[in-house]
Amino acid sequence: MHRSSVAEVFLTGYKRIDDNVFLIGGQWPRAHTFFTSVDGTSHDPVQAAETLRQTGLLLCHSEYGVPLKHKMLLWTLDFTADPSQLRIGTSPTELEILATCRDFVWKGNKFSGVLEVTIRCDGRDAASGTATFSCVSSAVYRRLRGEAGFESALRPLPRRTPVPTAEAGRLLAADVVLAPADRPGRWLLSPDLGHPILFEHANDHHPGMVLVEAARQAAHATLAGAGFTPTGIDTAFRSYAEFDAPCWIDTELVPTGDPAVRRVRVTGHQAQYVVADVSRAQDAVRAVGAAVEAYDRLDVAFNNAGLGALPGPMHLLDDKVYDEVMDVNVRGVWNCMRAELTAMLESGGGSIVNNSSTAGLVATSAGSPYIASKHAVIGLTKAAAKEYAPHHIRVNALATGATRSEMITGWMAEDPAREPAMAQKAMLKRLAETEEIAEAALWLCADRSSYVTGTTLSVDGGRLAH
Known part of the structure; x- marks a missing residue:
């Protein structure tokens, strides 16, 4: 059992x-x-x-x-x-x-x-x-969890003051697993890690039954005053809920068509977002500051914001196009790295990954401002890698090929011939999926790449080696 x-x-x-x-x-x-x-x-x-x-x-x-x-x-x-x-x-x-x-x-x-x-x-x-x-097996589980499970168990977040028992539908404060958050319909998962039932044996993450209990309490709070006894729960677990990072519990009411039936969708996630314009230094500082406030430190950063430029003769391009592309693609990386490096220096190290492009290594069919900006990203990456290596901060870049992302899906939809033409340039004869780029970024962020810095990793389906 x-x-x-x-x-x-x-x-x-x-x-x-x-x-x-x-x-x-x-x-x-x-x-x-x-x-x-x-x-x-x-x-x-x-x-x-x-x-x-x-x-x-x-x-x-x-x-x-x-x-x-x-x-x-x-x-x-x-x-x-x-x-x-x-x-x-x-x-x-x-x-x-x-x-x-x-x-x-x-x-x-x-x-x-x-x-x-x-x-x-x-x-x-x-x-x-x-x-x-x-x-x-235990060996497979350790490989799945990697360092995350070990570190999560070593430095769990302290328990926050729970919401009132009546709000959570509980009699005892010790049984409440939710703490208040920044807005209605959101709570912070913050159970008592010494609870004799929910944490009856050692774990390296929040058990599934804790998440089920969090969903039930969040649904109760959402339906406050309406009376609530759960008659069913449908649960899907996508990832581990770690001890050392905030886990947010969000709810929304789902129409049922039956006034006697109330349904609440509950989502748990260990990520947060800050709306920011990376071309503005104060926005980059604010975004990094929010991460440090939530997690007490900054260990990794992936600078992925970018702006494309359609191909066209350089002498006919408006200065506005150049300025917009360089502001986001170059100044944005500059602003973000400065804020990230400041935070990592305070915590004793980290890893930064900048998303460049194959256009940062060769002249592709993209617009010239875009090609110039992506070359600049690789230059900033190498400069920062050399300067901050003594401080245990690694800095690398990705040279990504054509990827099925928001930046190009609209452009491809305008002409059905564009996607197969781009796919033909890669050895794998297809576009990358965003998840494949994320996996490469994750490897460079993680300790598994601990001896890699100042490097540009091509994730292009063999396009540059073709």
Whole structure:
């Protein structure tokens, strides 16, 4: 169950009734310290999600040969519950769980599957749910997490003062996982990392059930005054929620067409944005300052803002075109790097990546101001790399080829022949996707490239080597 306390294990036994179908017994205590309604009369519907999670672990380890030390990666967790069937009686609630295992397979050292369950409480249908997951070895998990997991666990953010218990739909302040944020409909994930239920065993990130609880509390706060008992949650997990960076919880109401049904979309993300004009030095300082304020330091920066220039004879181009391109592409990098370097000097080092272009290495078919600006980015990169290497700050550049980005999609749409013409120039005969550029930038930002500085990395599908 991946639980160290027997009191937190809700399953009591099981038997196989078909090839991949199991009947599992369980029990919910009458007065659980966390999974009980505020008035103490009902089981918390989210307890069904925890029971679903435990069911998956039991069957993976007991029936499908997944080693106990393997780590579970939860991708989705969905459930519906009937609150009228969750009333607490005079004795513990007996559970009968029908579990169907679909696509439970090993692929190399990775095990994955889809689990479907129906939960009956004292003989009555009370909840149902589905989970998709993978199980990987500890070694694979360490490679997936890299340094992030280790560092996240070492320096968790301090807990902020939580929102009032009534706002979160909780009785005890210790059970509240949300803190106030800067605007309505947004909260900061800030649980008690010593909570005996939510953090019952050691973790290097916020567990999935903490995020489910955060979603429930945020939905309750969003529907304040309207009465709220969750009857269902659909959850998708996209990335780890780290301990050492703010995780924002945002909500929005979703129309249902039924006045009796209220639906709230909850999104958790560990990123924030600042609207800024990089050609203005004060805006660059403000943007970097916001990052330092949120994360207490600046470790990496990717300077990606850019402006294109359509090809045309140089002698016919307006000075305005030159000024606009150079202001964003060159002065913008200059402004951002100055602010970033200042922050990194204070924290003892870092890594900066500037996005140039193949036009920064050769004369492409782009406009001459653009070509000049991207050559300048590489020059600034080399100069900064040499100057700040003694301060443990690495500075590199990307020479990106034609990429399916906002800068060129509109231009390509004007003439269907443009995209295949650009694709033909690359060995791979296609345009890059933005995610492929991001992966290269991430590598240069990360410690895996610790001996790389002053370098321009071509990410161009072989275009310059063609």
